[in-house]
Amino acid sequence: MRITCPHCGRPAKVRTSRAMSPITREAYVQCENIDCCHVFRVFVSAIATIVPSIRPNPAVYLRPSARRAANAEGQGELPFEPGGGTGSQLLA
Numbered sequence: 001m002r003i004t005c006p007h008c009g010r011p012a013k014v015r016t017s018r019a020m021s022p023i024t025r026e027a028y029v030q031c032e033n034i035d036c037c038h039v040f041r042v043f044v045s046a047i048a049t050i051v052p053s054i055r056p057n058p059a060v061y062l063r064p065s066a067r068r069a070a071n072a073e074g075q076g077e078l079p080f081e082p083g084g085g086t087g088s089q090l091l092a
């Protein structure tokens with residue numbers, strides 16, 4: 001994951017981090033621009049599931065990603081009107 005300094009926009013490097021919870025880490029980040037040298041904290045959190053875990057932690061619940069849910073609904077839609085004449089053409 002690339003982190004950029006909020007002041008100068010240059011790359012910044014994670015120096016250390018610690019777990020705040022099973023889904024959130026706090027990291028201390030230092031800007032690599034020697035003309036800036038900003039040091040700041042960030043939080044990195046899991047916010048949604050895209051592909052469910054094969055070995056889920058029962059203490060963790062992440063809602064399904066809204067984007068993936070929308071895509072899954074879209075895949076189930078038929079490209080033509082149900083009951084219309086085009087369906088038989090696709091099956092033929």
Ligand SMILES: [Zn+2]
Nearest residue numbers: 005008031036
């Ligand atoms: Zn900076």
